[in-house]
Amino acid sequence: MTELTSSERQYAAVILVVMAMVGVAMAALGRSDPFGVHGVIVLVYSVGLLFLVLSSFYAPEPRTDRQASYYDDPIKVGIALSMAWAVFGMFMGVWIAAQLAWPTLAFDAAWSTFGRLRPTHTTGVIFGFGGNALIATSFHVVQRTSRARLAGQISPWFVLLGFNLFCILAVTGYVMGVTQSKEYAEAEWYADLWLVVVWVTYFILYLRTLARRKEPHIYVANWYYMAFIVVVAILHIVNNLAVPVSIGHAKSYTIWAGVQDAMVQWWYGHNAVAFFLTSGFLGMMYYYLPKRAGRPIFSYRLSILSFWGITFFYMWAGSHHLHYTALPHWVQNLGMTFSVMLLVPSWASAGNALLTLNGAWHKVRDDATLRFMMVAAVFYGLSTFEGSFLAIRPVNSLSHYTDWTIGHVHAGALGWVAFITFGSLYTLVPALWKRDAMHSAALVEVHFWLALAGTLIYVFAMWNSGIIQGLMWRTYTEDGTLAYSFVDSLIAMYPYYIARAFGGLLFLLGALVACYNIWMTARATPLIAGSQLDLPDRRPATGTAPSPAE
Amino acid sequence: MPELFHRKIERTAIGFVLAIIAAASVGGLVEIAPLFTIHETVEEAPDMRLYTPLELAGRNIYEREGCYACHSQMIRTLRDDVERYGPYSLAVESKYDHPMLWGSKRTGPDLARIGGKYSDLWHVTHLMNPRDVVPESNMPSYRFLARTPLETADFGMQLAAMREVGVPYTDDMIANAARDALGQATPDSDFSAGVVERYGEKTQVSAFDGVATELTEMDALVAYLQVLGRLTDAAYKQTAASEKAPGSQQ
Amino acid sequence: MAVEEIDAATGHATTGHEWNGIKELDIPVPRGVLMFLIITHLFAVIWWFVMPTWPLGTTYTKGLLNTDQRKIVAQKLVEASAERASWSDAISNSSYDEVLSDPRLMDVVKQTGHRLFGDNCAACHGRDGKGGKNYPDLTDHDWIWGGGPEAIAQTITTGVNSSHAESRVSQMPAFGRDEMLDPAQVRTVAAYVHSLGNPTDSTPKTIETIAAGRQVFLTTCAACHGENAKGNSDLGAPNLTDDYWIYGGDLQSIIATIHGGRQGHMPTWDKRLGPLQIKILALYVYSLGLETP
Numbered sequence A: 001m002t003e004l005t006s007s008e009r010q011y012a013a014v015i016l017v018v019m020a021m022v023g024v025a026m027a028a029l030g031r032s033d034p035f036g037v038h039g040v041i042v043l044v045y046s047v048g049l050l051f052l053v054l055s056s057f058y059a060p061e062p063r064t065d066r067q068a069s070y071y072d073d074p075i076k077v078g079i080a081l082s083m084a085w086a087v088f089g090m091f092m093g094v095w096i097a098a099q100l101a102w103p104t105l106a107f108d109a110a111w112s113t114f115g116r117l118r119p120t121h122t123t124g125v126i127f128g129f130g131g132n133a134l135i136a137t138s139f140h141v142v143q144r145t146s147r148a149r150l151a152g153q154i155s156p157w158f159v160l161l162g163f164n165l166f167c168i169l170a171v172t173g174y175v176m177g178v179t180q181s182k183e184y185a186e187a188e189w190y191a192d193l194w195l196v197v198v199w200v201t202y203f204i205l206y207l208r209t210l211a212r213r214k215e216p217h218i219y220v221a222n223w224y225y226m227a228f229i230v231v232v233a234i235l236h237i238v239n240n241l242a243v244p245v246s247i248g249h250a251k252s253y254t255i256w257a258g259v260q261d262a263m264v265q266w267w268y269g270h271n272a273v274a275f276f277l278t279s280g281f282l283g284m285m286y287y288y289l290p291k292r293a294g295r296p297i298f299s300y301r302l303s304i305l306s307f308w309g310i311t312f313f314y315m316w317a318g319s320h321h322l323h324y325t326a327l328p329h330w331v332q333n334l335g336m337t338f339s340v341m342l343l344v345p346s347w348a349s350a351g352n353a354l355l356t357l358n359g360a361w362h363k364v365r366d367d368a369t370l371r372f373m374m375v376a377a378v379f380y381g382l383s384t385f386e387g388s389f390l391a392i393r394p395v396n397s398l399s400h401y402t403d404w405t406i407g408h409v410h411a412g413a414l415g416w417v418a419f420i421t422f423g424s425l426y427t428l429v430p431a432l433w434k435r436d437a438m439h440s441a442a443l444v445e446v447h448f449w450l451a452l453a454g455t456l457i458y459v460f461a462m463w464n465s466g467i468i469q470g471l472m473w474r475t476y477t478e479d480g481t482l483a484y485s486f487v488d489s490l491i492a493m494y495p496y497y498i499a500r501a502f503g504g505l506l507f508l509l510g511a512l513v514a515c516y517n518i519w520m521t522a523r524a525t526p527l528i529a530g531s532q533l534d535l536p537d538r539r540p541a542t543g544t545a546p547s548p549a550e
Numbered sequence B: 001m002p003e004l005f006h007r008k009i010e011r012t013a014i015g016f017v018l019a020i021i022a023a024a025s026v027g028g029l030v031e032i033a034p035l036f037t038i039h040e041t042v043e044e045a046p047d048m049r050l051y052t053p054l055e056l057a058g059r060n061i062y063e064r065e066g067c068y069a070c071h072s073q074m075i076r077t078l079r080d081d082v083e084r085y086g087p088y089s090l091a092v093e094s095k096y097d098h099p100m101l102w103g104s105k106r107t108g109p110d111l112a113r114i115g116g117k118y119s120d121l122w123h124v125t126h127l128m129n130p131r132d133v134v135p136e137s138n139m140p141s142y143r144f145l146a147r148t149p150l151e152t153a154d155f156g157m158q159l160a161a162m163r164e165v166g167v168p169y170t171d172d173m174i175a176n177a178a179r180d181a182l183g184q185a186t187p188d189s190d191f192s193a194g195v196v197e198r199y200g201e202k203t204q205v206s207a208f209d210g211v212a213t214e215l216t217e218m219d220a221l222v223a224y225l226q227v228l229g230r231l232t233d234a235a236y237k238q239t240a241a242s243e244k245a246p247g248s249q250q
Numbered sequence C: 001m002a003v004e005e006i007d008a009a010t011g012h013a014t015t016g017h018e019w020n021g022i023k024e025l026d027i028p029v030p031r032g033v034l035m036f037l038i039i040t041h042l043f044a045v046i047w048w049f050v051m052p053t054w055p056l057g058t059t060y061t062k063g064l065l066n067t068d069q070r071k072i073v074a075q076k077l078v079e080a081s082a083e084r085a086s087w088s089d090a091i092s093n094s095s096y097d098e099v100l101s102d103p104r105l106m107d108v109v110k111q112t113g114h115r116l117f118g119d120n121c122a123a124c125h126g127r128d129g130k131g132g133k134n135y136p137d138l139t140d141h142d143w144i145w146g147g148g149p150e151a152i153a154q155t156i157t158t159g160v161n162s163s164h165a166e167s168r169v170s171q172m173p174a175f176g177r178d179e180m181l182d183p184a185q186v187r188t189v190a191a192y193v194h195s196l197g198n199p200t201d202s203t204p205k206t207i208e209t210i211a212a213g214r215q216v217f218l219t220t221c222a223a224c225h226g227e228n229a230k231g232n233s234d235l236g237a238p239n240l241t242d243d244y245w246i247y248g249g250d251l252q253s254i255i256a257t258i259h260g261g262r263q264g265h266m267p268t269w270d271k272r273l274g275p276l277q278i279k280i281l282a283l284y285v286y287s288l289g290l291e292t293p
């Protein structure tokens, strides 16, 4: 608030009042429909924020030279939100994992059944945890690599808090049974529309900040963040086109039907992986990994090759989710071949990251933060190899519909997405709060091992169960008839479901340790001198080594 | 030198964004657009019928409860899939599905041809608590469905919205939607003849949840489960024509 | 543009740019990556030539192999059934007794039957065939519709109270709900039925009720269940004197049955399973009973 002028505070208040009014209108139109409940949530959320704005409405004006410094407050809040969603999403993950082993853990209520909770997990971790981390780090990276302050005072808040409103609407919707049942796009039409508004603002903000840059060239990390923002917008809009039952109904019918819907859905779904869970996090990696390692990027040309390879090839691969289905065979073949070609740019990125560590391997050994990022690059390479492998039709005939997919997902989601995020946050947090290091290096170390153990247990359990399941479904007796019934395969899954829940629990514990450590870093450690150097107009620091924490 | 050109686009944010959009658009266009122009993508099935209002309501409950998270509705063109679940799924079978529910995970078995496989009573017992009939099951219990009355007031609007997105519901169907929902679940009532008349001889009229006097969400969900795979016979005809093999489901 | 500089650790030049301390090396794309690129692209191009791949307006390239997933699976199914012919013809063409006395064929029946039963019947009758509440035990020698393999096959084919045109029909009327009997009569006849399997019921205190119940039974129930209550398999009316109950043999359950009636629904498998599979299942179910004492 202290960073906003009073006219900006008025502006913010107006936006919030408008949002509150939208909430009231939704509540009135929706009445007993969940749409009305969501109206109330929008209202409460807006009024709560309005209260915050008004409470410091008459606070002193900000420094007049605020444009000469970076805008870091939204980033700090973004990190906090990201960690909160991490705990929520992973707790949901552990809970649903436990439900598959012990089904009575749904406690016989409607809202807590597996089908309703599962999307709260996926949305919570992908959008809540991942999305907030992406927004926060993108704000940080774009400012630092452009040597320019964010091109807006309110819009960063609008993007961040608007995005979180979307996540809240999505997750509360699922437990009430509001869903479009499109994987990773389950939120209903009005939340989708809201996300479009937020995302367009994000896009404009990002582009305007880049336009202000004092560096002649746009750094690789920003290429990835831009691809993430632009392509997710396209995917989101096309996949979510729908007709609501009425303006007071949460329910809508997607305009796509049957086989075309399947293709659009997996064009979206696969590229949500590509541009949300890959591009954005590669942007993160391209900044925080060389920063932390204090090493130059291994090869600029490799960066170019992998960036355009990923941006072009990924968009063709979605049909590998529909092998052997009623989708025409020719589309499946396109998806398969492009998935195989996609491995080259994917491995090029992973290799570029690992080779960047040349000359810094001693740091990897000693510094758990850098080790997080190193392991992330390894898992990135591993899960993309696995992905390309699973995309080959005969392999997919075994793996599809089984836990092998879930193993692959979490090799990517835990090993890559979460590891790179934690590594980046441990680099970013001390820099942002102007501390010289995290509160406790030992706790970073503890987190690292909990996360690694959790990931390995999870992934190995699911590889085992998936392959066993896939094999049992297609095992034939000597007489040429199927050997196992479906329930036979279900019974074989239970030990692995228990192991997975345990691995997930370890991973969740690690995230809790991280929360504590970040909290203590932000609260307790004293400021260090010299941090004022972190300003947009600082001359290029030729000759001086970059500070390890930043 | 390729990177010389790249050096240039690296200097303009707008140019870079346009390049990204160009590179990212091709794949989707080439794979999606032809699905509308290549005629054989969706097979012909003259006998294909529409979901009745009750079945559509059941489908919405199936979505709401996230059954698709554990159950696929897509029998693949693989020997073991066909031998376990029946003829492979055709595109036309989900022609009226907004959205499709093909699924991506089989924690439970495929349901594409579950219609008619079990009795209504079995479905009710199973949904109330799957472990009562399948002790090994990890499926959640859905007891609340049986005690939640089905809201039928907006069924006309539901069908109208489906018509907006291309499903050929008639004015007559839309006007009688709520009544048809009731009729399908109350055999021998005045309303049941109308459903059959509007949706065809093969429409199943039954007291799905076992209680004919009131309409619950259980009625709707079971009605939907019982119609899965039975909107058209096309898949059976297709396999019969293409292979003429005995014991195909062996 | 900043001056080029050499990175000490690798000896390579940087690109000359710097972003908040991050630099890049000007290392060319490694040869291995290019090789890898060529290999994967070669694979893709070959695949495009042999398989259906590229859309062309209203059609698509069919590929040199001119194949398609549907053709492939149809072919596989034909081959599979040919492969099974060695035993499937034998089972199809033999009588039930012949199969029962052929250990080799019975091996197939047990293996195949177990899977078929698991995927189709176990949901109601349990994985071991022992039934459960509302669904009969198939191993107990107490048959409603007759326990020979032919009768079992018939039950499987047409089902009971199913949508099959020749379905077996079984109607236990709802005597209480439809007010054919008053609540007191329901209770007395229930007491009588209960006592059939539990002679200890006939204490001096209840003997009168049971006698009254017997009267009701003879006038109302005997038509289906027989005067001795031993059932009638033509009508699907079960034997009430033994220890096997579909809907529960405690007094409460019996009252519920008489009050609300029962129309057990066993689906027809005529369309879903082929004649061979039904024969295997009938033999399998029959053999379940043979294994249970």
Ligand code: HEM
Pocket: A183, A269, A273, A277, A278, A317, A320, A321, A339, A340, A342, A343, A346, A380, A383, A384, A385, A386, A387, A388, A389, A390, A391, A392, A396, A399, A400, A401, A405, A408, A409, A411, A412, A413, A416, A417, B104
């Ligand atoms: C070269 C890169 C990759 C390729 C070619 C690829 C390919 C695949 C394939 C073939 C499937 C299985 C589809 C199915 O049988 O249902 C899949 C599923 C999935 N992959 Fe990847 N993958 C890649 C990288 C990644 C990465 C890095 C992540 C990061 C988290 C990821 C996340 C997922 C997810 C979430 C699913 C599950 C989709 C669903 O809901 O069914 N993938 N991927």
Ligand code: HEM
Pocket: A090, A091, A093, A094, A095, A096, A097, A098, A118, A121, A122, A125, A126, A130, A183, A405, A406, A409, A410, A413, A414, A417, A418, A500, A501, A503, A504, A505, A507, A508, B069, B104, B105, B107
């Ligand atoms: C605490 C650790 C976690 C646990 C215990 C966990 C558990 C689960 C479970 C049980 C499922 C459902 C699997 C099924 O349907 O069979 C699931 C799905 C999924 N999870 Fe997690 N998860 C965890 C962390 C994460 C994280 C950090 C991410 C992403 C960043 C993630 C992304 C996903 C995705 C994308 C799916 C959907 C997969 C699909 O549909 O194929 N999970 N998770």
Ligand SMILES: [Ca+2]
Pocket: A180, A182, A185, A186, A187, A188, A189, A192, A240
């Ligand atoms: Ca949506």
Ligand SMILES: [Ca+2]
Pocket: A183, B104, B105
């Ligand atoms: Ca999935």
Ligand SMILES: [Cu+2]
Pocket: A269, A270, A273, A317, A318, A320, A321
């Ligand atoms: Cu994919």
